[in-house]
Amino acid sequence: MTGRFSWFNATSVALGFAFLYIPILILIIFSFNESKLVTVWGGFSTKWYGELLQNEAYLNAAWVTLRIAFVTATVATALGTIAAMMLVRSGRFRGRTLFTGMVYAPLVMPEVITGLSLLLLFISIGMDRGMLTITLAHITFCMCFASVVISSRLVTFDSSLEEAAEDLGASPLDAFLSVTLPNILPAIAAAWLLTFTLSLDDFVIASFTSGPGATTLPMKIYSSVRLGVTPEVNALSTILIGLVATGVIVASLIGKRAERITEAT
Amino acid sequence: MKPNRLLMAIPYIWLLVLFLAPFGIVIKMSLSDLAVSIPPYTPQLDISEGWAGLRALFANLDFENYAWLADDPLYINAFTSSLIIAAVSTLLTLLVAYPLAYAMACAPRRWRGLLVMLVILPFWTSFLIRVYAWIGILKSEGLLNQLLLSVGVISEPLVILNTTTAVYIGIVYSYLPFMVLPIYAALEKMDGSLLEAAEDLGASRLSAFWLVTFPLSLPGVLAGCFLVFIPALGEFVIPDLLGGSNTLMIGKTLYVEFFSNLDWPVASAVAVVLLAILIVPIFLFQRQQQKVSEQ
Amino acid sequence: MVNDVNFRPWEDPEAAPLIDIANVTKRFGAFTAIHDLSLKIYPREFFAILGPSGCGKTTLMRMLGGFDEPTSGSINLEGEDLTGTSPAKRPVNMMFQSYALFPHLTVQDNIAFGLKREKMPKGEIAERVEQMLGLVQLQDFAARKPHQLSGGQRQRVALARALAKRPKLLLLDEPLGALDKKLREATQFELMGIQEQLGCTFVIVTHDQEEAMTVSSRIAVMKQGEIAQVAPPEQIYEAPASRYVADFIGDVNIIEGHVSAGGESRMSLSWREGEPELVVETGIGLPRGETAWLSLRPEKVSIATTRPETDNALQGKVLDIAYLGNVSTYHVELANGQVVKAQETNAGRSGNRGITWDDQVWVGWSAEAGVVLTS
Numbered sequence: 049m050t051g052r053f054s055w056f057n058a059t060s061v062a063l064g065f066a067f068l069y070i071p072i073l074i075l076i077i078f079s080f081n082e083s084k085l086v087t088v089w090g091g092f093s094t095k096w097y098g099e100l101l102q103n104e105a106y107l108n109a110a111w112v113t114l115r116i117a118f119v120t121a122t123v124a125t126a127l128g129t130i131a132a133m134m135l136v137r138s139g140r141f142r143g144r145t146l147f148t149g150m151v152y153a154p155l156v157m158p159e160v161i162t163g164l165s166l167l168l169l170f171i172s173i174g175m176d177r178g179m180l181t182i183t184l185a186h187i188t189f190c191m192c193f194a195s196v197v198i199s200s201r202l203v204t205f206d207s208s209l210e211e212a213a214e215d216l217g218a219s220p221l222d223a224f225l226s227v228t229l230p231n232i233l234p235a236i237a238a239a240w241l242l243t244f245t246l247s248l249d250d251f252v253i254a255s256f257t258s259g260p261g262a263t264t265l266p267m268k269i270y271s272s273v274r275l276g277v278t279p280e281v282n283a284l285s286t287i288l289i290g291l292v293a294t295g296v297i298v299a300s301l302i303g304k305r306a307e308r309i310t311e312a313t
Numbered sequence: 314m315k316p317n318r319l320l321m322a323i324p325y326i327w328l329l330v331l332f333l334a335p336f337g338i339v340i341k342m343s344l345s346d347l348a349v350s351i352p353p354y355t356p357q358l359d360i361s362e363g364w365a366g367l368r369a370l371f372a373n374l375d376f377e378n379y380a381w382l383a384d385d386p387l388y389i390n391a392f393t394s395s396l397i398i399a400a401v402s403t404l405l406t407l408l409v410a411y412p413l414a415y416a417m418a419c420a421p422r423r424w425r426g427l428l429v430m431l432v433i434l435p436f437w438t439s440f441l442i443r444v445y446a447w448i449g450i451l452k453s454e455g456l457l458n459q460l461l462l463s464v465g466v467i468s469e470p471l472v473i474l475n476t477t478t479a480v481y482i483g484i485v486y487s488y489l490p491f492m493v494l495p496i497y498a499a500l501e502k503m504d505g506s507l508l509e510a511a512e513d514l515g516a517s518r519l520s521a522f523w524l525v526t527f528p529l530s531l532p533g534v535l536a537g538c539f540l541v542f543i544p545a546l547g548e549f550v551i552p553d554l555l556g557g558s559n560t561l562m563i564g565k566t567l568y569v570e571f572f573s574n575l576d577w578p579v580a581s582a583v584a585v586v587l588l589a590i591l592i593v594p595i596f597l598f599q600r601q602q603q604k605v606s607e608q
Numbered sequence: 609m610v611n612d613v614n615f616r617p618w619e620d621p622e623a624a625p626l627i628d629i630a631n632v633t634k635r636f637g638a639f640t641a642i643h644d645l646s647l648k649i650y651p652r653e654f655f656a657i658l659g660p661s662g663c664g665k666t667t668l669m670r671m672l673g674g675f676d677e678p679t680s681g682s683i684n685l686e687g688e689d690l691t692g693t694s695p696a697k698r699p700v701n702m703m704f705q706s707y708a709l710f711p712h713l714t715v716q717d718n719i720a721f722g723l724k725r726e727k728m729p730k731g732e733i734a735e736r737v738e739q740m741l742g743l744v745q746l747q748d749f750a751a752r753k754p755h756q757l758s759g760g761q762r763q764r765v766a767l768a769r770a771l772a773k774r775p776k777l778l779l780l781d782e783p784l785g786a787l788d789k790k791l792r793e794a795t796q797f798e799l800m801g802i803q804e805q806l807g808c809t810f811v812i813v814t815h816d817q818e819e820a821m822t823v824s825s826r827i828a829v830m831k832q833g834e835i836a837q838v839a840p841p842e843q844i845y846e847a848p849a850s851r852y853v854a855d856f857i858g859d860v861n862i863i864e865g866h867v868s869a870g871g872e873s874r875m876s877l878s879w880r881e882g883e884p885e886l887v888v889e890t891g892i893g894l895p896r897g898e899t900a901w902l903s904l905r906p907e908k909v910s911i912a913t914t915r916p917e918t919d920n921a922l923q924g925k926v927l928d929i930a931y932l933g934n935v936s937t938y939h940v941e942l943a944n945g946q947v948v949k950a951q952e953t954n955a956g957r958s959g960n961r962g963i964t965w966d967d968q969v970w971v972g973w974s975a976e977a978g979v980v981l982t983s
């Protein structure tokens with residue numbers, strides 16, 4: 049739609065983005081607060097960052113979380129790519145409705161239900177809870193997000209390119225690897241990044257499926273937040289926001305370049 | 314073709330085992346009894362007894378937990394108040410999101426990518442952190458009260474944190490991108506000449522909006538409402554951190570039943586009821602997504 | 609070949625077809641896209657498939673390429689059944705309507721794609737790519753990506769890529785659809801040249817009847833999943849098999865009547881009370897009373913202010929004149945309301961010899977001008 053960008057529109061945008069960003073900005077500002085009280089400004093300082101880096105519990109949790117997120121993102125993106133190919137390219141197959149349902153339902157399923165049901169599964173098959181169970185749980189819901197991101201790219205990708213490759217003598221797998229994959233790479237990268245942050249962020253499902261010794265960063269943050277607001281958590285949040293924002297911006301720049309190339313074709 | 318089929322089957326089987334099958338286990342658990350043991354429930358399937366074990370298992374399942382839920386007003390209240398909170402906050406989110414999405418769709422084409430990214434960006438930052446950010450703002454000695462007191466609008470600090478109001482703010486804030494993006498997508502692909510045609514045919518700008526723009530954006534509005542309402546109904550973090558002990562929500566009840574009371578069978582029964590409530594909206598959401606993706 | 613009047617393998621009962629489509633039916637669910645279609649295409653033919661949108665042209669091509677399998681019937685290539693052979697294993701290549709160039713590969717890598725799958729030695733690949741680039745005159749663009757090419761250049765890369773493997777059969781699905789008229793016409797001749805040079809068989813789908821007439825050795829006109837007629841272009845035009853074909857190719861007058869006096873070569877057609885009977889020269893004998901249609905091309909109908917000396921002459925009033933530059937078409941309404949179109953070449957500058965709207969005129973044509981159709 050190309051309409052008139054009126055004053056009303058400008059106000060909506062300004063208020064909307066103020067609502068979205070002011071809380072985050074305040075959080076970041078107060079991470080540099082000298083005072084222990086997070087709501088009273090006591091001068092600029094980076095001491096909470098220093099303390100954070102010495103807090104062994106946080107560092108351990110961060111390391112656990114990063115390892116889980118890395119494995120989750122990699123496996124979930126691979127499975128999500130296959131699932132997206134099934135959704136977009138396979139036409140009708142037996143059990144398609146069930147499969148579509150299982151891909152879309154986790155996107156909106158309340159986390160407490162997913163968490164509880166997975167935990168009961170792990171218990172009933174006698175699996176020890178820990179990093180492995182958290183990772184399995186994360187892959188399950190993350191692959192659905194990945195497949196949605198990738199399939200939205202696949203539908204705009206002309207399927208006659210794959211047919212052309214097969215026509216020229218490529219096997220279906222070869223056609224996928226040499227033609228489809230290079231062209232949906234930006235979407236795959238975006239899916240990896242999204243699933244990485246989803247796994248990094250998740251608190252509810254991780255707290256259901258984790259066991260002794262596997263405390264993730266959100267679980268650690270949650271327990272400190274329950275004890276009250278602390279500048280250390282602000283500092284940690286700022287670091288995470290910075291990392292994620294950089295990642296997203298870089299990814300979107302890559303995506304934009306790829307888009308421009310495909311648009312020109 | 315054969316090895317490809319096998320490869321294709323992996324996500325299918327994965328979801329069957331790790332997404333669908335666990336619901337069966339939840340249902341079975343909801344029919345079991347609480348026990349003081351590890352794990353804390355009976356009966357348990359004794360595989361060594363084979364068929365007889367299975368029969369014994371079924372003989373010991375009953376609907377006691379559901380009767381318990383129906384009897385105790387705590388659970389009924391939790392369900393109704395969750396439904397109300399989820400519905401009201403979906404509506405509030407829509408009211409905040411629509412003008413923003415509309416303005417984004419009206420913006421010059423070269424800004425739109427940036428605006429979309431700015432809406433998505435908060436979604437990528439930790440949910441927990443974004444909820445946490447509001448604690449500092451809404452506390453009685455928090456920034457909002459400091460601001461209002463210094464301006465002189467109020468003389469006593471407002472109590473917002475640990476009330477339902479804070480939960481509303483938290484849900485609207487956290488789920489806003491889910492509402493803005495589908496509405497924006499619907500508005501963005503709308504043909505601008507439609508509005509001009511409506512005005513040309515004598516509609517005022519306001520009535521052109523109600524007669525043309527809004528109906529055409531309905532698929533986006535619907536998708537957004539599903540994306541907010543369904544997860545909000547089972548939300549745990551927001552009522553727990555912002556709503557305090559005053560807010561009753563079913564996700565929180567489930568969490569507490571499970572972790573504090575260690576009553577797995579009742580927690581499972583709560584999950585089953587919640588799922589039963591959500592099955593219709595989830596089904597509608599999935600059908601709508603399929604329709605959109607088939608276009 | 610195409611231009612060689614002696615190239616008529618379909619008339620030779622001994623000739624072996626390259627492609628033999630035998631009783632092929634294709635259904636999508638309950639919908640029948642191709643119905644019991646049989647067709648033989650011979651080596652070195654330039655075969656055109658023509659038909660309205662949705663008649664099943666693409667479906668037929670996709671079955672030849674191996675992207676879809678027939679619901680029943682078989683497709684044979686040089687006598688071998690192709691059923692179950694994947695597109696990758698068929699000596700058939702396709703030039704896609706959308707070109708389907710791989711956007712992440714350069715022009716030369718696009719052309720080399722199929723050769724690499726064949727495990728052709730590197731040196732030979734380079735040689736073949738060079739040769740194909742020369743064939744389509746794109747030597748200077750080898751290192752470009754598809755998005756750096758114009759529409760016409762992309763179309764030629766798609767052609768080169770499909771031809772690189774030296775297929776026995778090349779399928780072209782509306783290859784020139786995206787080009788403007790001038791470029792289209794130039795490319796049509798280029799295509800014919802390339803086909804002649806390589807001596808392979810082309811099957812082309814097109815919407816454009818002029819294009820089909822220009823390039824092809826034979827045309828198949830399709831109607832709702834069936835073939836209405838297969839014949840060389842001049843035969844399709846001059847001797848259409850049915851009103852459908854006559855109407856589909858070019859402009860035509862169709863006059864319905866009954867056979868009043870039959871004969872082996874000449875017959876009379878009574879078509880309206882009070883009007884003189886029409887005299888037609890025809891190869892077919894029809895029984896008296898049979899309903900028949902006279903199909904008459906406008907350029908074979910003359911127009912004059914006085915009664916012409918032709919076998920058939922009718923009087924009417926000029927209803928409309930369409931000036932098309934080189935020719936003008938006059939729409940003449942006869943006494944009973946039937947409209948006959950007559951076409952005149954505008955030889956002189958003022959062209960129309962003074963005939964204008966509402967003038968009383970005569971239209972006339974010879975007995976050999978039209979064709980009698982029974983369906």
Ligand SMILES: Nc1ncnc2c1ncn2[C@@H]1O[C@H](COP(=O)(O)OP(=O)(O)OP(=O)(O)O)[C@@H](O)[C@H]1O
Pocket residue numbers: 636639641659660661662663664665666667668815
């Ligand atoms: N995969 C499919 N599923 C269902 N119906 C199909 C499918 N492919 C084609 N059809 C139907 O078969 C008919 C023939 O389609 P086809 O694409 O062959 O037409 P076409 O002659 O190539 O038309 P056009 O000139 O518009 O390209 C159409 O009615 C179309 O809707």
Ligand SMILES: [Mg+2]
Pocket residue numbers: 665666667
């Ligand atoms: Mg077609």
